[in-house]
Amino acid sequence: MEPDPRFTLANERTFLTWLSTALxxxxxxxxxxALPSDVFVPWIRTTLAVVLVALSALAAGMAYPRWRHIQRALRAQAPLPPPALAAVFGxxxxxxxxxALVLVILAA
Structure with a gap:
């Protein structure tokens, strides 16, 4: 059975939001x-950058599978899957x- 188009379009908007979040x-x-080397300790700055880019890759990589699982649940009129990665991103x-806030305060 085809789900209500509004739900399909809402699912698509959520997918696109995950992609914009990844970006x-x-x-x-x-x-x-890209911050200058005198802003934050270099290894901390690099670590924060790596964490952000890793979260980006995770968001982009999980956007389509999440869209697909929700679309299947909508078609089967089954419960929607929980947002398993929401806590990771939050x-x-x-x-x-x-x-970053602590480092900014300490640098002031």
Whole structure:
């Protein structure tokens, strides 16, 4: 059975949002890596950049499988799968933000 087009389109918007989130995380990682060497300790700056880019790759890599699983559940009128990686992204970005904030405060 075909799901209501509104649900299919909402699922597609969510997929595109995961891709835009991946792009933003990637840009944040590149920006962190591009900071001058006197901003933050170099190994911490590199670590934060790697975490952001890794989260970006994870978001981009999981966007389509998540879209596909939700689309299958919609067609089967089954429960939607839980957002398994939401905690990873939430805590990952929060960790980078807190570390960067602490470093900014200590540098002031």
């Amino acid at each position: 933003a995380l990637s840009a944040g990682g590149v920006a962190m890596a 805590y990952g970005v929060a960790l980078v933000a807190v570390i």
